[in-house]
Amino acid sequence: MTTITTSVAPFTRRRLGAAIAALTIGSLTLGGVATAQAASEMPPIPEVDGPVAEGDGNDYTLKFSIGTTQSGAQYRGLEYFEDIVEARSDGHIQVELFHSAQLGDDLQAVSALQSGTLEMTSPSTSPLVNMFPEFAVFDLPFLFPTPEVADEVLDGEIGDRMLETASTNGLKALGWAENGYRQLTNSQNAVASPEDLDGLKVRTMQNPIHLDIWKTLGANPTPMSFAELFTALEQGVVDGQENPWITIQSSKFNEVQDYATESNHVYTPFITLVSERFWSRLPEGYQDLLSDAAKQMGDYQREVSRTLNDQIKQELMDEGMNITELTPEQVATFQETLSPVYDEWREKIGGELIDDIRAVSQ
Structure with missing residues (x-):
């Protein structure tokens, strides 16, 4: 059996493009939105290490679609996944990456997996709540106090249980990555x-x-399409929004939002999904390869995500954004105020699941 330890086969056009992008810091745009300057400081993509998987002599094409941009941590993780799968299948699986919802948004991509017209996607859990009600646990406020708690939940028995739950309805769930913590911005006043x-x-x-x-x-929540958000903020239709730091910067919300609060009020993971129709066609060796690659991708993507978040928060402060960092006492006040949300949703989501997650952080 051949074992690979390499920075991956040929220097592909994709990798060449990434290198050029890294040298052109802050000057590239995607869909009219500037890419994050911190992209050039992402942790390097690891070398591929592991045996060549046993196949069946057939070649496969795997289209992997995500909704986030090419400049983000999620796409960087997909590049590592591509390297692993292509190298360890000895080229018998070719991976094609699609970012920025080119093949549809999260729900459209999941539907394409179910119909067999798309092989892989990695949506955030929030849009999947109607399909998997227990995924609503990831929308509860302040349930994951630290990234380490999130890792322990996702990579442990609880996360494995939820992957099994998601391996239904024409889907096979392979692992977790992260969208990250959501932060509040607004144009009116500091929020503490x-x-x-x-x-x-x-x-x-x-x-x-x-x-x-x-x-x-006590706020006035206003649902609207993300595509409409910048204009709505600029025109004062809404006062604020909440998203991870990387989204706040890449969408230039700091140009129309003077205040931000590092609230970390909701932690949202990405879940890596494969079409069951595609999965069932693969020999066992390739199934094991995809599972292994998804796990390595998730670990690396979380590292990239957290590195970028730290960099971008500092960049936003340097650019003049007023960022409030909540003290433990202030967080406790928010948690106490939000206790009715837990009362309302405990039975709907499952009290045992909530208690199991809370136990991890004790």
Whole structure:
């Protein structure tokens, strides 16, 4: 059996493009939105290490679609996945990457997996709540106090259970990565307590728990398409929004939002999914390869995500954004105020699951 230890086969056009992009810091745009300057400081893609998987002599093409941009941590993780799969299949599996919802948004991509017209995607868990109600646990506020707690949950028995749950409805779930912690920005005032949110119009996703969170805090949650958000912020249709730091910077929200709060109020993972139709066609050796590559991708992507978040938060501060960092006492006040959200959703999501996750952080 051949073992590979390499920075990956040929210097592909994709890798050449990435190198050029890294040298052109901050000057490239994607769909009219500037890429994050911190992209050139991402942790390097690891070398591929492992045996060549046993195949069946057939060649396969694997299309992998995501909704986030080419400049983000998620796409960087996909590049590592591509390297692993192509190298360790000895080229018998060719991976094609699609970013920025080129093949459809998260729900459209999942539907394409079910119909067999797309092989892989990695959506955030929030859009999948109607399909898998227990995924709503990831929308509960302040449930994951640290990234380490999130890792222990996702990579442990709880995460494995949820992967099994998601391996239905024409899908096979292979692992976890992260969208990360959501942070609040607004154009009106610094926010350090629930009282500071009184009447603030905050754009949210069309998600019932997120709506409950902001209503309970005294804000005026306003669901709208992400594509409409910058203009809505610029024109004052809404006062604020909440997203991870990398989204805040890459979408230039800091140009129309003077204030931010490092609230870490919701932690959202990405889940790596394969079409069951495609999965069932693969020999066992290639199935094992995809599972292994998904795990390595998730570990690396989380490292990239956290590195970028730290860099981007500092860059936003350097560019003049007023960022409030909550003290443990201030976080506790938000948690106490939001306790009715847990009362409302405990039975719907499953109290045992919530308790199991809480036990990890004790």
